[in-house]
Amino acid sequence: MRERIDNVDFTVDEHIWGHRLYDEQLPHFAVLEFLGVLGSNKDAPLIELPGDKVRYKPQRQIRLRSLLFNNPYVQTVRDRTISDSDKWEQWRDLFVAEATGHGDENIDYLREVFLSFDDFAKAIELLRSSAFEARSNKRWSSKFIFPFGPDALYEDLRIDSSSATNDRRFFARTGELLYLMLCRSVNGRLLGQLLVERLFVSSSPLNRLARALQGDTQHAPEPRAVGYLPHRTHSRFDRLCDDWLAILSRDMPMYDALEHLISNAGLNLLLYFLDCSKAEVGDTDPVEIVCEIVSRERSKVRALSAECYQANQSLSLRAVRASIESFLLTPEWENALSSIDQSTQCILALRDRFQWPSAESDEDNDYSQMTGEEMAAVLTEKALARHEQHFGKIHASWSRAIGLSSRRLSRRYRYAPNDRLLKTLVVSMVDERMQFDDFLHEAKRRYGLVIGDTEGGHLIREDQIDQEALSDNRENLESRLMSLGLVRRLSDSCSFVENPFARGKN
Structure with a gap:
């Protein structure tokens, strides 16, 4: 039996992501x-x-x-x-x-x-x-x-x-x-x-x-x-911890560093939420966040970013359904279904796995009169409805809060990082200076952010977007970081992202 969680009607969300x-x-x-x-x-x-x-x-x-x-x-x-x-x-x-x-x-x-x-x-x-x-x-x-x-x-x-x-x-x-995440990091x-x-x-x-x-x-x-x-x-626990250590090593007052710690925590918590969702549905591909770098001209990346946003938004609901469906394929459930006293055994199996149904709740429902399939259908309906109240809103709420998503210049939300989040990425990732192409590679490796044509090569090969659009998106980011004083261009083919708070730089 999994760890019991008090004051919870049933534990589906909690065993995927935590309580709470x-x-x-x-x-x-x-x-x-x-x-x-x-x-x-x-x-x-x-x-x-x-x-x-x-x-x-x-x-x-x-x-x-x-x-x-x-x-x-x-x-x-x-x-x-x-x-x-x-x-x-x-x-x-x-x-x-x-x-x-x-x-x-x-x-x-x-x-x-x-x-x-x-x-x-x-x-x-x-x-x-x-x-x-x-x-x-x-x-x-x-x-x-x-x-x-x-x-x-x-x-x-x-x-x-x-x-x-x-x-x-x-x-x-x-x-x-x-x-607890930071306790459990290396x-x-x-x-x-x-x-x-x-x-x-x-x-x-x-x-x-x-x-x-x-x-x-x-x-x-x-x-x-x-x-x-x-x-x-x-x-993700280790990534979060290492990011915080990097931020604290920068030459900036603690009050300023705390703002970056908050943004970075929000990003890593969001990615943890998506990581666990993908693992629960059996998707082994890493989380991907296609980002549009907003410019004056409408970008072809916008539509792809909006599609990526919607796909990630639906992940957690799929995870809840998959969690219940995977249990229905276990020997424990099969044995309960095939037992002589099916109703009693199915109730015991569901209580052992999901803390449901409890003797104290749902007094109007006599689950002992239901088949195992009917009980599973009721649990799924309840779990999906409860999930949509709060857990299902996490991706939308947190991505907006950290400046990762926006509806600016569009009717749909998509990933469009703001200046504050971009600064946090530089402070977290760049010790002193980093070649711009390496910065894009690291942003994808650490956080799943897809911005340029190299990182989005698979999208080009799958004809989801053309190379020129992602190349323009890459250039938009370079220009944006340059306007923030975070990029130095040495030539047309060589740019460096610079962390102005690197130790010994000032």
């Missing part, structure tokens, strides 16, 4: 959740001991997030022509009246930390301006500031007058799986130490500011175990 990847947890949320797990395990970072589940006790920092995002009174009081003492008193009365009662009602310590109310208001404004999706309509307890240090990290919460509970909408465990321990050294610097000015607002750290009541990752090893 989630479409609404975009890459920046995944990295923030990952950092929460890392911070709780910073004495033994990215280490998963055999037979022992990784556990962590996330920070809540309710005072900090309440001051930043549930505090509309600061600017109003600040603008009043009254004494500093009166500003503190008036603001305190307004804030405490709306406090959640979860440790944010006692904020008298703030007057001892800040010299004036104006300094306090400026600190609020500064940290608030660093927030991810600052202008979104998300509830205030689901807004996050940039992770300037250990005191600026906290989990997603649903807060009301009676309780503060961890929510699984924006911190849905994808960050926990990201942690160089995970090296990366863990480096991340702790670079990211958990309590003395950094903005972390000290966050700590001044928060006061004493607030933690979740009890430690919790991380999610379930079905693969002990995977080439």
Whole structure:
């Protein structure tokens, strides 16, 4: 029997990809959740001991997030022509009246930390301006500031007058799986130490500011175990780890490096999702992403890229169906079908493999009256319907979030990487300089990105596109990188991609 997963009606998606990847947890949320797990395990970072589940006790920092995002009174009081003492008193009365009662009602310590109310208001404004999706309509307890240090990290919460509970909408465990992936990579321990050294610097000015607002750290009541990752090893885990090590080796501030870590994590998580989908349907060809480099003129690559996008979009649904169908071909299922008590044996076989049907759910359905084929049909219908709610949206949501896909100048989505993602590719792949043709080759080898005619040679041979279109696409990328200051052309036939953040370059 496979590992049992609690609070799940049936486990089809989970045994393909893990519990859980989630479409609404975009890459920046995944990295923030990952950092929460890392911070709780910073004495033994990215280490998963055999037979022992990784556990962590996330920070809540309710005072900090309440001051930043549930505090509309600061600017109003600040603008009043009254004494500093009166500003503190008036603001305190307004804030405490709306406090959640979860440790944010006692904020008298703030007057001892800040010299004036104006300094306090400026600190609020500064940290608030660093927030991810600052202008979104998300509830205030689901807004996050940039992770300037250990005191600026906290989990997603649903807060009301009676309780503060961890929510699984924006911190849905994808960050926990990201942690496990890096634990299971070859160089995970090296990366863990480096991340702790670079990211958990309590003395950094903005972390000290966050700590001044928060006061004493607030933690979740009890430690919790991380999610379930079905693969002990995977080439994508190693690729992700090595990419992060490369990014951290660049000559750039940690705050800038973190943006590249987020983009790179999103790309590798997306490729992991597609890799597992292809493996489940029995497709041994590597994932392929045909990219259009957008230019002024309409490209013939656009249609091919849109077709590639749609093919990858449908992969995960095919994987769910294939997972169930492959089980229906096993000796266990064949034995259940041929047994005297077919219904009972089929129920036991399905429970053993998929945790379904459970005794607690589907009370209106009497599965004991169904044949094995009927049960399998019901499970397939349920699994496909549930998959389309969240897992099935991952490819579309994440590819847009990292700047890999776009509908710009087109009615259909296709792969069209933006400047931010292209910069991340250069920072991740190029140690100092790399010949442009080698860069294209590496982009395909590492991430399946097809841009030029050499990488898309099989597409030309199969008459899916002509060589000229892919050659033009290649030239468009070269021009684009040149405009970003990332390519130096030495002659018509020799160009180099240069990483401006390479150690020793500046």
